[in-house]
Amino acid sequence: MQTAFLRFHNYIAFELSTINSHWSDETIYQESRRIVIGTIQRIAYQDFLPIIIGEDYQEIYGINGKNIYDPMMDPSMAMELTSAALRVLHTIIPVQLNFMNNDYKIESSENITDWMLRPVLLPVKDNFDKLLKGFLETPGRMVQPSYNFYISNYLFSFPKQPPYTGRDLLSLDIARGRDVGLQPYTKVKHLCGLPLAKKFEDLIDLIHIK
Helix, strand or coil: CHHHHHHHHHHHHHHHHHHCCCCCHHHHHHHHHHHHHHHHHHHHHHHHHHHHCCHHHHHHHCCCCCCCCCCCCCCCCCHHHHCCHHHHHHHHCCCEEEEECCCCCEEEEEEHHHHCCCHHHCCCCCHHHHHHHHHHHCCCCCCCCCCCHHHHHCECCCCCCCHHHCECHHHHHHHHHHHCCCCCHHHHHHHCCCCCCCCHHHHCCCCCCC
């Protein structure tokens, strides 16, 4: 994703420099940066969040794409979001990467872990462009309480080494939460304005009893 937005930034910079040949490099960079940031915000608020938390929730809590800049707004994110909540999206990672041609037809597929630690394969021919098209057209998994088999067993396994040398992304996510000192779920639940859970039955308002 970072590479895709880097390329988008360079495309915007080229177009702006063509239209405004009198602009300095710094002006072109800053204006391109603003456009890329605005694009990311638009995607986040109008495409991403409605799917993740729902449009009703966005409306209730005013989480929308406001076009007002507040220099006093704290832009930092809570550890509970970056190290826990957003990790839920790892459950939708598909098993395979699809490489698609200009007609969006699949030319080849690779297990996602076979490409880990092998970035040298991306610049080969037009692999990167084909992979981007595959990202656009390949659906993710349904959200579920498990990760796909490959990232649960073969993550970051080294080339020419046995696959069992890989790692488990779910374990890494749990360890990350411990490394940053996440508070217990029951305390975070209470901080979010929900009743404090003192026994297991107090959790059934959010977690199914099974």
